[in-house]
Amino acid sequence: MxxxxxxxxxxxxxxxxxDTGGAFIRIANEEYGLHSLSLKDITYYEVVGSLDVERKIIDEIFKRLHDEPLSSGIQxxxxxxxxxxxxxxxxxxxxxxxxxxxxxxxxxxxxxxxxxxxxxxxxxxxxxxxxxxxxxxxxxxxxxxxxxxxxxxxxxxxxxxxxxxxxxxxxxxxxxxxxxxxxxxxxxxxx
Ligand SMILES: [Mg+2]
CATH class of the missing domain: 3.40.50.1000 (HAD superfamily/HAD-like)
Structure with a gap:
């Protein structure tokens, strides 16, 4: 080409x-005890539909990733x-x-x-x-x-x-x- x-x-x-997806998984794992999640579980762009996780938790994590990308540890x-x-x-x-x-x-x-x-x-x-x-x-x-x-x-x-x-x-x-x-x-x- x-x-x-x-x-x-x-x-x-x-x-x-x-690597916003990676940060999402890490926060879910470390701070919400959702240990079984991996990036491969995210099969749609809209995470809410693809993960068996409470909507409120997903919204909280995304708010942090949006409001504080540095301190939330996005690499x-x-x-x-x-x-x-x-x-x-x-x-x-x-x-x-x-x-x-x-x-x-x-x-x-x-x-x-x-x-x-x-x-x-x-x-x-x-x-x-x-x-x-x-x-x-x-x-x-x-x-x-x-x-x-x-x-x-x-x-x-x-x-x-x-x-x-x-x-x-x-x-x-x-x-x-x-x-x-x-x-x-x-x-x-x-x-
Ligand atoms: Mg994108």
């Missing part, structure tokens, strides 16, 4: 840059930060998240990214899941990495090339291009 220009690709955050996905730094040498990083609040996740990114990469990044917090395309187009992107299958399918219909970041909740029922990890994202743009 022809290499992608780094200026033309953007990234979702949760489930792509950030970057393996190799994400080093690959993002490589991208940032060539073009500003662009993130489009469905999160409703920008500030907490901006602080999280600031914690992990080099100052230059963080200062130049573009971050859009939309507050909704289903309308990423106009933002992505306005930012001049042609490719977008996301872990939510419905988002990727909508992008594909609307003229953006999605790359599905493989996760247990998006593995079935599509024929879109996928990436397994950040080494694969690196290989999209660089030799």
């Amino acid at each position: 022809k290499k992608i220009n780094p200026a033309h690709i953007g990234f979702d955050i949760d489930g792509v840059v950030a 970057p996905m393996e190799d994400a930060i080093s690959v993002l730094h490589k991208y940032a040498e060539h073009a500003p990083l662009t993130f489009v998240t469905a999160r409703p609040q920008k500030e907490p996740i901006a602080m999280w990114l600031k914690h992990f990214l080099k100052p230059a990469a963080h200062e130049n990044m573009r971050l859009v917090a939309m507050g909704e899941h289903d309308n990423k395309t106009p933002y992505i187009k306005n930012l001049g992107l042609k490719y977008f990495v996301d872990d939510r299958l419905q988002t990727c399918q909508k992008l594909a219909r609307e003229g953006i090339t999605p790359l599905v970041y493989n996760q247990p909740w998006n593995m079935n029922g599509h024929d879109l291009q996928t990436v397994d990890n950040w080494q694969a994202i690196h290989a999209l743009c660089f030799d």
